[in-house]
Amino acid sequence: MTRELLRIGMFGYGCVGQGLHDVLNSSKGFKADIVRICVKDRTKQRRLPMNYFTFDKEDILNDPSINLVVELIDDADAAFEIVTRAMKNGKNVVSANKVMIANHFEKLVDLQDKHKVSLLYEASAGASIPIIRNLEEYYDNELLYSLRGILNGTTNYVLTLMHNHGIDYDIALGQAREKGFAESDPTLDVDGWDAKFKLCIITGHAYGLFLKPDEVFHYGIRNISKFDIRYAKEKGFKIKLVPYVGKTNENTITSFVLPRFISPDKYLYNVDYEYNGVITEAAFADKQFFSGKGAGGHATGSAVLSDISANSYGYKYEYKKYQQGTVQNYTRNHKIEIYLRYSDERDRELFNFEEVSEYFSGKTDKYVIGIVSLRKLYEIQEQLRSMNVFIVNTGRKII
Numbered sequence: 001m002t003r004e005l006l007r008i009g010m011f012g013y014g015c016v017g018q019g020l021h022d023v024l025n026s027s028k029g030f031k032a033d034i035v036r037i038c039v040k041d042r043t044k045q046r047r048l049p050m051n052y053f054t055f056d057k058e059d060i061l062n063d064p065s066i067n068l069v070v071e072l073i074d075d076a077d078a079a080f081e082i083v084t085r086a087m088k089n090g091k092n093v094v095s096a097n098k099v100m101i102a103n104h105f106e107k108l109v110d111l112q113d114k115h116k117v118s119l120l121y122e123a124s125a126g127a128s129i130p131i132i133r134n135l136e137e138y139y140d141n142e143l144l145y146s147l148r149g150i151l152n153g154t155t156n157y158v159l160t161l162m163h164n165h166g167i168d169y170d171i172a173l174g175q176a177r178e179k180g181f182a183e184s185d186p187t188l189d190v191d192g193w194d195a196k197f198k199l200c201i202i203t204g205h206a207y208g209l210f211l212k213p214d215e216v217f218h219y220g221i222r223n224i225s226k227f228d229i230r231y232a233k234e235k236g237f238k239i240k241l242v243p244y245v246g247k248t249n250e251n252t253i254t255s256f257v258l259p260r261f262i263s264p265d266k267y268l269y270n271v272d273y274e275y276n277g278v279i280t281e282a283a284f285a286d287k288q289f290f291s292g293k294g295a296g297g298h299a300t301g302s303a304v305l306s307d308i309s310a311n312s313y314g315y316k317y318e319y320k321k322y323q324q325g326t327v328q329n330y331t332r333n334h335k336i337e338i339y340l341r342y343s344d345e346r347d348r349e350l351f352n353f354e355e356v357s358e359y360f361s362g363k364t365d366k367y368v369i370g371i372v373s374l375r376k377l378y379e380i381q382e383q384l385r386s387m388n389v390f391i392v393n394t395g396r397k398i399i
Contacts, residue, residue, distance in 0.1 A: 006032040006312055009060030011082055012072035013037050013046065013053075015180050016096055016123070019297025020072070020304045021048075030309050032068075036060050061085050068311055069093045070304065076100040083108070087117045094307040096123035096300055099188075102197035106210040109319060118316040123303035125198045126151060128292035130306065131278050132317075135205040140320040142282045146246030147206055149278035150271050151198045153295025154182045154189035155221050155241045160272040162229050163238050169224055181274050181295035191385075192220030192241065192257045199243035199255060206245065207253050208321030211330060217378040218257035223390045227365045228341055232392075237261040239392060240268055246281075252329040256374060258393040261339070267291075274299075332375040339392040341367045347387050352376050369394060 010017060017037070024032065037053050038060055039046075046053060060066055061082070069086040071079050076099035083100065086093050088111070095101065101108060101124050112119050122132050135144075150156050154176050161172035173190065176182045188194045196218040200211050221241055232239050240262050245255035262269045267289045271277035276294030281287050293299035321327070335354065342348050343365060356370035377384075377391075384391070 006068050006308065007066050008032055008034045008068045008070055008308070009063065009066040010034055010037045010070040010072065011057070011060070011079075012074075013039050013048075014072070014074075015297040016300045016304065017072045017297075018047070019299075019301030020070070021301075023298060023301045023305050024308075027305065030305075030312075032308055032312070034070075035066060036063070057082060061089060061091075067091060068308065070308065071095040071097060072304070073097070076103065080104055083119065084111060087111050087115050087119065090115060090117060092118045092311050093120070094304055094311060095119065095121045096304055097121075098124040098194065098197040098201060102200040102213050105200065105204055109204075109210070109322070112316070118311060118314075120307035120311060120315070120317070121201070122307050123300045125201045126276055126278060126290075126292070126303075127153065127294045127296075128299040128302055129276055129278055129290045129294070130303070131202060131290060132205050133306075133310075134290070135202065136317055136320070139206070139280065139282060139285070140318070142285055144206055144247075145281045145283065146244065147202060147278065147280050148242055148244040148246075149290075150240050150268055150276050151243055151278070151294065152189055152195045152241055153274035153276060153293065153299075154186065155195070156271065156276070156294065157181050157274045158190070159221060159224075159239055159241070162224070163233065164272070168226075169221075179274070179295075180297065187222075190220050190222045192218035195220075195241055195243045195257045199245060199257060203245050203253070203255060205317070205319070205321065207327040208319065208324060209253065209327055209330060210322075211255070215330065216255050216257070217332070217374060217381060219259070219377070219381070219384060219391055220257075221259055223388070224259070225341070225365075225390060228390050228392070231339075231341075231367065232261060235261070237263055238269055240271070242268065242393070244393075247327070248331055248334060251327055252331050253327055254331050254334045254374065256336075256377070258336075258338075258391060260393040260395050262395070332373075332378050334374040335371050336374060337369065337371050337394045337396050339367060339369050339394055340389060341365055342387075342389045344388070347389050350380050350383065
């Protein structure tokens with residue numbers, strides 16, 4: 001298939017935009033012209049001549065010579081306007097904006113079909129790991145039992161510093177921000193939002209269900225303490241933030257985002273620092289493991305470049321699992337075993353433990369391990385943010 005000559009209009013020139021520029025210039029086998037870059041800040045020093053830049057989005061959206069829009073900005077609402085207008089104008093789009101895609105997933109899929117254009121977004125879900133493309137191509141007709149992994153490089157970097165080096169949470173997060181791994185608003189990372197948005201996107205390709213992010217329970221690492229790290233190390237575990245989606249029966253799935261205990265015999269145990277890792281389990285392909293950098297401009301930029309290259313060949317997502325309609329339902333009628341560290345018995349009572357296998361009470365900290373309902377966790381999700389507790393999925397029981 002002949003490559004289309006790409007004339008790119010890009011929105012955003014931050015960490016990822018500059019990373020893309022670097023990897024594109026270093027590519028020997030593929031060339032594309034970034035003819036215009038739209039940015040907001042008129043006073044910021046740029047490393048390219050100012051004739052590359054514009055401050056008016058119309059200069060890109062209304063330029064008929066630009067046939068590919070690359071959207072790399074933080075503002076999800078502005079990104080949605082840019083992407084939808086570009087597609088309505090007949091332009092193909094590449095995006096890395098997981099918030100925008102997850103919040104408007106089904107509408108964006110419909111717009112692609114209506115306007116006969118392509119929207120590619122590999123960088124939105126796994127940075128350098130091509131998980132979406134694999135789900136689209138390799139697992140298109142596979143019976144996928146489950147998918148789980150580390151999808152946020154920032155939290156993994158923080159947890160690695162805490163576990164391997166004994167660094168306090170606040171200091172570790174500061175170092176992640178200095179490295180450029182954290183989002184502009186780090187709460188997206190540490191509270192589990194980022195991982196949830198990515199999980200929703202992956203679910204659309206893995207199972208053909210376009211879940212709204214508000215439907216999915218998420219809990220991050222903000223409240224982790226040295227007590228939790230010490231407990232994990234004494235038991236031989238590491239704590240990782242692990243999104244999960246899997247079948248509960250033939251046509252129903254469940255999903256959630258929770259910190260998880262990982263033992264040394266598991267693939268994710270050695271996925272440290274800013275790296276991501278994804279495990280798929282399927283009927284015929286069995287278990288497979290993907291790993292790669294999950295944060296940083298060059299890692300994400302490489303995924304964006306891959307989409308740009310695929311676009312030049314006319315590649316589009318086919319959403320085969322959605323077309324097949326094999327999975328139709330989503331449920332929270334699901335039970336998991338968790339570790340709960342707490343100090344106030346009234347907090348523990350909110351969880352309605354159905355079964356307890358381990359309990360400890362100290363002078364300042366207590367913990368309990370037992371079975372809880374995912375529905376109950378979802379019901380108290382808002383309260384959890386202000387409670388002095390920390391939750392970890394033990395990974396031992398899913399009912």
